[in-house]
Amino acid sequence: MVEEIGDRAQHLLKVLVESYIRNGQPVGSRLLARDSGLDVSAATVRNAMADLEELGMVSSPHTSAGRIPTNKGYRMFVDSLLTIKPLTDREIITLNGQLGVDGSNQELATSVSDYLSGMTEMAGMVMIPRTAKRSSLRHIEFMPLSDHRILAILVINEKDVQNTVIKVDRQYTAAELQQAANFLNSELAGHELFDVRHRILKELRETKDGMEQMMHQAISMAEQVFEQPASKSNTDDFVLSGQTRLMGFEELSNMEKLRGLFEAFNEKQEILQLLDKCLDGDGVQIFIGDESGYGVLDECSMVTSCYQVDGEVLGILGVIGPTRMAYERVIPIVDVTAKMVSAALAQAK
C-alpha cells in the first residue's frame, strides 16, 4: 500500500512540477536533469520518470513529449514537497489596509474576495456559512401589507437586515403588529438565531394556555418568519469575484469547460456544498482537479481556509484557479488572509 519513492525521485518530481507550473510546457529529461541541480544524466532521469509514471505521478501527453504532473502528482507536490514562499511585508500591509470592519458582512466579504482575486489573479471567494451560529437577533419588526400579508424585518448582528413576507389569516392593524413585535422583542432580542428557532417552539407548547390571544398570534408569526431564512438567505452569503480572470488561462480556453464552470458559479448551490466540506478542516485546504468529485472543476484547483473567532469557525474563503497555479504563492496568501480576517472580526466584536 505504501508507495515507495526515493529521495531523488521526489526531488525530481518537485522540480518537474515547479517547472511545469512556471512554463506550462511538458518537461523533458534533459531539461529536468539540468534544472534539478543533481549531477545525473538525462538517462538516469528517464529511469526515474518511468518509475514516477508507473506510480501515476506524471504522464506524457504523447510519446515524444516531456512529462506533466497528474492530479496525483500535484497532490504529492502540495502535500510534502512544496516550499512555501512567505508574503512580503508590503503585501500584508496592503491587505490590512483593505480590510474595513465598518461595513456589513456582505461588504467585508466583497472586499476580501476582491483582494484575493487581485493578489492571485484568479477568482476569489468568500462564504459565510448559513448556520451562522454567531448571529444573534437584534430586533424584529412587522409592517402590514395588503392581502393578509405582513412584512417582517429582522435586524441581525448589529448591521445585517433580513426581510420576509409572511401570510396571515386576517388583516392586522399597525398597532396590533407593534404590540406583537414588542412582545417578541422582549422575549427574543439578544438571543442567537439558532436558539430562537427552538425557543419559539418550546414556548408555544409549554405556555399554550395561559396566554393572551395576541401573544399567541405573535408567536405563530414568528414561527413563519424563522422558517424561511434558512433556505432563502442561502444564496446571499457567498461572494465570488474576478471570475473573468479565469478566462485568461489557456487550460480553460475550452468553451465547453468554461461554460460549465461559469454556470456552476451562477448556481452557487453546488459550490457552497463543496465549501461546506472544508468547514471541518483546519488551516489551508486544497482541492486538486476533480478530487472534489465535481466534474466542472476538472482542470481547476481550489485553495481554501476558514476564518474563525474564539476558535469557532465563521466561514470559508479562498481562491479558485487552474490546477497549474503557483501554489507556493497562493497558499500563503489564502492563509494570511484568513488569519487577518479572523483578527479583524475578533477586534470588531
Added chain:
Amino acid sequence: MVEEIGDRAQHLLKVLVESYIRNGQPVGSRLLARDSGLDVSAATVRNAMADLEELGMVSSPHTSAGRIPTNKGYRMFVDSLLTIKPLTDREIITLNGQLGVDGSNQELATSVSDYLSGMTEMAGMVMIPRTAKRSSLRHIEFMPLSDHRILAILVINEKDVQNTVIKVDRQYTAAELQQAANFLNSELAGHELFDVRHRILKELRETKDGMEQMMHQAISMAEQVFEQPASKSNTDDFVLSGQTRLMGFEELSNMEKLRGLFEAFNEKQEILQLLDKCLDGDGVQIFIGDESGYGVLDECSMVTSCYQVDGEVLGILGVIGPTRMAYERVIPIVDVTAKMVSAALAQAK
C-alpha cells in the same frame, strides 16, 4: 443624403440577411439568386450586391467569399425589411404562468429575466431604473449601533426594504430614535422618494428656528439616509441571467471579446447607463453592434422594451445576444414580455 435603394436591391438585402442569420455563412450571388424568388441571374445579383456594398450595407470578408451584412445593413433590415413572426398562443401562456406578482420586485425581475433568456437562448435582462419615481416611502426606522452609528431601515413600496448605516455625532438612545422616526414617518410616509429628497431640504431651511432640538436632529439623519441610496442601490436593481448562453455562439468565441463582455456584466454600471438611453423611446428598441458606442458590445445586439403602468415608464427589459440573431422572433418576444409585465404590475397595484 437620402440613399436610393431600388426595390429589388432591398428585397435582395432582406433575403441575404435572413440567409446569413440562418446559416452564419457569407451569401454568394448564385445562392442568393435562387433563394430570392426573383427570376434573375446571379450576374444581376452581383451588380446589385456591388451597389449595396458601395452603400455600406454589405461587405465581403475576402475577395472570393459571399457577402455578409454590415451593421448598417442589419439596421436597414430591422428598420424596414423585417417580417415579424408573432408568438404562438402557447408561448404566451407559458409566459403568463411564469409571472408571479406575489414576490418582491427583485423576484419578479429575476423570473422575467429567466424567461427572456430561456425563450431566446440568449442573455435576458431586466432593469428597474433607480429614479423609481413610483416608489413611495412607506416607513422609516432607526436602530442604534455602536460607535455613534445608526442603522436606518426604509420600507419602500409595500415590499422592498433598504438599509443604510449613517454616522452621527453622539450616541442616541432607542427612545430618542423612536421619537425621531415617529416624527419623520408622520411627515414623510406615503410620499414619493423623489419628493422626499426635496421636501426634506426645504423643510430644514424653512422651519429651521421654530423647531425642537429633536426634530432638527431627525431631519439631519434623514438627509444622510436619503443621500446614499442613489449611488448604493444602483447595483441592485438590474438583473441579468443566462449570460453563459452567450458562450455558445461562434461569433463570441474570441476569448478577449468574451472576457470584456463578462466584465461589463459584472460592472453593471456601464450597461445601466446604456439602458438608461432606452427609457425615452417607446416600444421595442434595438442596438446593433457598437451603435451603442460601447466597444465590448461589438458583435452583439440588444433588443429592449420598456414596461410601464398608467403611461409611466417603470423600467427596461430585454435581451442581449450576437448581432446575428433571429430578430423576427426575438422582437415579438421582448415586445410581448414587456406588455405582460406592464399588465401584471398594473393589476398588482
Added chain:
DNA sequence: TTTAGCACTCTAAGATTGCGAGTGCTAACG
C-alpha cells in the same frame, strides 16, 4: 438593363515533408 461567359482571386482543407524533442532499450561501465 440584363445576361452569359471567362479569367482571376482567394480560402479552406489535405497531403507531404523535415525538424526537433524526447523516449525506450540495450550494452557497457564502475
Added chain:
DNA sequence: CGTTAGCACTCGCAATCTTAGAGTGCTAAA
C-alpha cells in the same frame, strides 16, 4: 546493481505545397 552513453524510433508541429471550390469583376452580347 545503479548509472550512463548511444542509438533507433516515435511523434507532433510547423512549414510548404497542392487542389478544389466558391465567388467575384469585367466584358461583350442580347
